[in-house]
Amino acid sequence: MELPPSHYGATRAAALAAGYACYRRGSPGRGLALRAVRRAGRQDIDDVGHKYHLELVLEDVLDKDTTVNCTAEVLYHLGNKNLPPDVQFTIEGELKNTDEADNIFYNRIKSLEKELVAENIPDSHGNVPPEMEPIRLLAWVASGYVIWQNSTENTKFQLAQIKHVKQVKRSDEYLEFDYRILLHEMVSQEIIPWQMTVLWHPQHSVQVTQDSRQPKHASE
Numbered sequence: 001m002e003l004p005p006s007h008y009g010a011t012r013a014a015a016l017a018a019g020y021a022c023y024r025r026g027s028p029g030r031g032l033a034l035r036a037v038r039r040a041g042r043q044d045i046d047d048v049g050h051k052y053h054l055e056l057v058l059e060d061v062l063d064k065d066t067t068v069n070c071t072a073e074v075l076y077h078l079g080n081k082n083l084p085p086d087v088q089f090t091i092e093g094e095l096k097n098t099d100e101a102d103n104i105f106y107n108r109i110k111s112l113e114k115e116l117v118a119e120n121i122p123d124s125h126g127n128v129p130p131e132m133e134p135i136r137l138l139a140w141v142a143s144g145y146v147i148w149q150n151s152t153e154n155t156k157f158q159l160a161q162i163k164h165v166k167q168v169k170r171s172d173e174y175l176e177f178d179y180r181i182l183l184h185e186m187v188s189q190e191i192i193p194w195q196m197t198v199l200w201h202p203q204h205s206v207q208v209t210q211d212s213r214q215p216k217h218a219s220e
Helices: 008-025 099-110 130-150
Strands: 032-045 049-060 067-077 086-092 117-121 157-168 175-185 190-201 204-213
Touching: 008 032, 008 049, 008 067, 008 086, 008 130, 008 157, 032 067, 099 175, 117 130, 130 157, 130 175, 130 190, 130 204, 157 190
Parallel strands: none
Antiparallel strands: 032 049, 049 067, 067 086, 117 157, 157 175, 175 190, 190 204
């Protein structure tokens, strides 16, 4: 069944697909965000769930003039709240190479004498210090995993703010950060505190090794 691109179900599935694609293909040098929904359709599969077929435009968070087309399928499972949606996506064309930016960030963090600690990114005026941009993008990418794992047909999540981030000392080559973030759930307009532990190395993709929803007072 063809859906208008602005249909609420299509926009929620598109936001999930964009978050998942960002988690799979993002890094401290590249975040992806949903620019537009070009086409959308929904298929009701008996005893399985609802599958959305989507044609999307994704943009680079840092360079909004850089866009790529993306086709995606999102399957929401009927009745099983513990099963995350199945998401398949294909990006058409090449994403901008971020090896240099990723390596600069990695070497900068590795050379710090004390572990990095920061809070309120962006600040109350929406500002992000340039040296904190990779920290924000890493959270943006990692939040794609949290969004994927916790989405239903009735939700639409987006990272609102990093409340606190702390680098965790490691003996191996990975960088590890402990994040406290705020997720904006746009359907209910709820702001949800979340904790996530994030691992990253320039030769490997972003990993979320642990995450948990936090009580409301954690955001205060």
